[in-house]
Structure formats: structure tokens, C-alpha cells
Amino acid sequence: MKIATYNVNGVNGRLDVLLRWLEEASPDVVCLQELKAPDPKFPVKAIEAAGYGAIWHGQKSWNGVAILAREREPTLTRKGLPGDPDDTHSRYIEAAIDGMVIGCLYLPNGTPYPGPKFEYKLAWFDRLTAYAAELLHLEVPVILAGDYNVMPTELDVYKPERWVDDALFRVEVRDAFRRLVEQGWTDALRQLHPGERIYTFWDYFRNAMPAFASITSCSARMSPKGFRIQGSTSMSADGEHTSDHAPTWIELSDGPTEEDQ
Template sequence: MKIATFNVNGVNGRLPLLLRWLAEAEPDIVCLQELKSPQNKFPIAAIRNAGYGAIWHGQNRWNGVAILARGAEPIETRRALPGDPEDDHCRYIEAAVNGILVACLYLPNGNPAPGPKFDYKLRWFERLTAHSAELLGTGAPIVLAGDYNVIPTELDVYKPERWVDDALFRIEAREAFQTLLAQGWTDAIRALHPGQRIYTFWDYFRNAWGRNAGLRLDHLLLAPALSDRLLATDVDRHVRGWDKASDHAPAWIELSNAVHGA
């Protein structure tokens, strides 16, 4: 089973690119972020024609998350992160797909930091950590996939010294990510590529893509019930080089179908 996460940076504007990648990569489950589409403008007809069922939580002009399933319909279990009923950002959606609970998230950027946006980011992280602890308590096979807007370590950024004061790399954000991992989640990319520089994002400015001046912002975290099933993980970085590309590339994992010990 292949599960991917992709910040598409505008699902309608980049629909041809998304469809091209779906046809090429054939992921079984896809988490999309930054749809930038209101609920009624999500391109469900084109997604279905590509062979995918979908649920989505859209928002005009920004944010927005979706879960796609190849040849199946995701069974929605949640479409907002608990803990703040006043939060109207569309940043979280959750579904059961083929025996796995999939959480798709788009964590706030937080810049400029310090400031109200960074405070919101840290509060959102706290809510995610609380909810993920409850999910882990079920013992279910779970994937937390999405754009975390966090650079976890110096290995995940091309020039760490330039990002020290950025909300993506500030110590508070990195510590929050490590607190989440410490619950028992496995960072799939790091589990199989512990010392390798792997990026998922390249800015549109300063020829970042051409210089490979990237960041690793997109993560797939696995609950213990799935970590033993991890076979492979990678980033389809070539997609970033396509015409009118998103500034992110899809990251993915491959899981064995056999349950460990069965």
C-alpha cells in the first residue's frame, strides 16, 4: 500500500499536474494540503475520473485539506482538530481507508515569529499532540501525514544558520515536533534514511529549486501498529521541476499488506 502527502498549493490551478502525478505514481491514499478552494469548487469529478474517491474540507483562497483513495471511498471520522471550537481554519481531516486511519493535516506556518501567528501555530501543535495521544491509545494503525511547516533538524534544511529565527525552524516548533514523536510515532523518512539530506519543499525565489536549496516540511508519521510494515519511503522530487509546479513535492511511504506477526 502506497500512501502519499502532497501540498498541491492550489488544487484547481494545478489540477493537470495533480492528475499527471496520480497517473504516474498510482498512490493508494493521498493527503492533499493547501487546496485554496471553497468546498463547492473542489474538482471531485476530475478526481473520480482518475479513479479516486475523496473527502475534503475546503476554504476560499487558502488552507484546505483532502484525502483521496484509489478505487475506494474514504470513511470520514473527523474534519476539524478538537480543542478550539473558535478555530475556523480548514487544516485537518481524518478518515478510515482500507483498514488504516489516515489523518491529513496542514499545520500553520507561524511567521512572523514571535507574534500572534506563531502563538497560534504552537497552540495548534498542542491540540494536535493531545489528539494524537488519544489516537495512539486506540492501538489502531494510523498515519499522520501532511505539511507540518516544521524543519525537524539541521539535516532537513540546506543552510540551518539562515533559518534560526524562522517559525519553521524556531526551537519551540522543533521541540513541539519532537514531543509529538516521543509519544511513539515513527518519522518514516528518517526511519529508512537516517543520515540523508531529503527535501520536500523548494521556494519559488532565488532559484531555490535549481540550487537544491530545500527544506523537509512534509512528514508521514506512523503509529506503532504500522511501523513494522514500512517497506520504502521517498520524495517524488522531479514533480517540483514540472511546469507550473507546486513549491512542494509529494512524499510517500510503502507499507506491506501483511500485518506483523500474522
């Protein structure tokens, strides 16, 4: 099973790019971020015509997340991250697909640091960590995929000295990501490529690809039988009118986890 995450940076404005990628890559499950469209404007007919069922959580001009499943319908299990009833941002959606729980997230950017947006980012991260701890207790495979807006290490950023006080590279944010992973999650891409520079996002203004910002995380105990992470990659983000993020995916196959061996 190929599970992908892709910050499309405007699902309607880049619908042709998304549809072309879906046809070329044929992922089984796709987590989309930055839809930048309210619910009624989500292009569900075009998505369905491409062979995908979909659930989505939109917002006018900002944010927005969706989960697509090839040749089947994802079952909505949650819309919105728990922990703050006053938070109206569309940043989390969750579905059950083929016995797995897939959470799609778009963590706040937090720029500028310092300031209220950065504090909101840290608070949202705390809520995600608290909810992720609950998900670990499920007796089914769980995947949290999306745009974490984090550069976890210096390996994940081009010229790290330029980003010391950036909201994606601040030590508070990297510590928050580390605490999440240490709950018992696997940073799937880094499990297979621990020492490689793999960038999935670039900055329009700095004309650089600085960050490993889109990450797929899997629970360490994938299921009673277990799944094996067979492969993972990040596609180069070329092509006209493309997003400032590249799609990233993992491939899972039946097999024992390290715990089961």
C-alpha cells in the first residue's frame, strides 16, 4: 500500500497538477494539506473522476485538509483536533481505510517568532501530542501524515545557520517533534534514509529548498500482525505552476514489526 502526503498549496488552483500526479504515481491513500477552499468548493467530482473517494475539511482562503482513497471511500472518524473547542482552523481530519486509521494534519507554520502565531503553533503541537498518545492505544495500524512545518535536524535544512530563529527550526519546535516521535512513533522516511538530505519544501522568497517539512509518521506497533515499511521517497517538485511542496510517500507491506520478531 502506497500512502502519500502532499501540501498542494491551493487544491483548485493546482488541480491539474494534482490530477496529473495522481495518474502518474497511483497512490492508494493521499493526505492533502493547504486546500485553501471552503467545503462547497472542494473539487470532489474531479477527484472522483480520477478514481478516488474523498473526505475533506476546508476553510476559505486558508488551511484545509483532505484524505483520498483509490477505488474506495474513506470513512470519516474525526474532523478537527481535540483539545480546544474555540480553534476554528481546518488542520486535522481522520479516516478509517482498510482497517487502518489515517490522520491527516497541517501543523501551524508559526511565523513570525516570537509572537502569538508561534505560541499557537506550540499549543497545537501539544494538543497533537496528547491526542497521538491516545491513538497509540488503538489495536489497529495508525498513520499520522501531513505537513508538520518542522525542520527536525540540521540535516533537514539548507544552510541551517540562516534559520536559527525561524518558526520551523526553533529549538522549541524541534523538541516538540522529538517528544511526539518518542511516544512510540516511527518517522517512516528517516527510518529508511537516516543520513540523507531529503527536502520536500522550498521557500519562494529565499529560492531554496530548506526543509524536510512533510513527514509521514507511523505507530511503532503497527498492528497485531504488523506492517513493514518497504520503501519511501519524495518526488522532485518540478513542473509548471507546481506547489512549493513535493509529495512524499511510503510503501507498506505485510510483515513483522521489530517488536514481533
